[in-house]
Amino acid sequence: MNEVKTLKYGNTRCYCINNRVMIDTDWAGTLPAFFKCIKENHIKISDIEYLIVTHFHPDHMGISQEFIELGMTLIAFEEQRAYIHCSDSIFSKDKNTPFKPIDGSKILFMSCADSRSFLFRLGIEGEVIHTAGHSDDSISVILDEGIAIVGDLSPLHTISGYKDKRLEESWNSILSHNIKKIYYGHFNEEYL
Template sequence: MPFGILNVGYDSTNYYLVGSTFGFLLIDAGWPGTWGKLLAVLKRNDIDLDQIHSMLITHYHPDHAGLVQELKAKGIELIVVAEQQPAIPLLKSLIKPEYNYQPITPDNTRVITTAQSREWLASLALAGEIIHTPGHSADSISLVLDQGIAFTGDLQPYAADDESQALVERSFQALRERGVEWMYPGHGPMRPLIYVSQQVKLCPDDPS
């Protein structure tokens, strides 16, 4: 059971700290070139970097993964879900050089599968799992905690094309099947899943 959830976001993007007896897990990691802003938000909330043991990125876009390398250099372990690995080297191409993005290196990184995620979370005194929730991007994942909350990144009820929309529908269905009641999104306030999913035509169960 988490001790609490703290939003340490800025510049219209949410970054969450999930606390337990072992310290904090950071969900998403800042815009590139905004190290000072992140430190200022942490200071206002009386959080030291050494209280954050690891970070999980919902998807590798500039506004969610821009400070990963700086945080790793401070001893914070990056947790990568296997489906996300191809997206990491592509991140640099999405960021203009003037933003001083530091490319993510393999050091201080742990790669896990979704099947291994429950055991990993249990080692942090957190009950839940990580699931693959594509739709916004192929590498999108959600952290689902057993008390009915999920950190869903930029998963939205509508997608740009039919293929992505089918993925969105399946991702929302996966959240519903796991009893999620509240979504903590990458942008905007927390939302009840039932409200958001009313905007999605849920796909039928996969016959396979």
């Protein structure tokens, strides 16, 4: 069984799997709050080896470069390659917020198809799937015990109102994995 901790040190719900893999970061400037949060959750910074970003909007990747400098490896997926810097211009307009653009040479790129074998080597049974219902670069992390970490995908109970094909396709592909619990970027977890 994997342990998924919710780490909320700003406006985004970030997640940590087995104290080893971070999913998402909050906005730029939240590093001190992050340190306080992991301490409260009994996570040592040296134990966190990897960062996966559900999509590269500013409230999900703001301190990725700081994480890289702390020793984490940023794993990004081929569908995300063109979007790594899509939030840089937003942060460059805000001179009061310290932001470090991601050093692309440090990213470990892989295809979603390779994610299962990669996670298996970390003792995690699951995979990463491309779920473009929120943005072209959005991915979801699926754990085989029935957990989906879906980032900013519109919550399942709201989607009938959108009539959005990509959103429906994203949810269909998530739900094909026998999901029991959904973790969102900005909402409480949902049980199915």
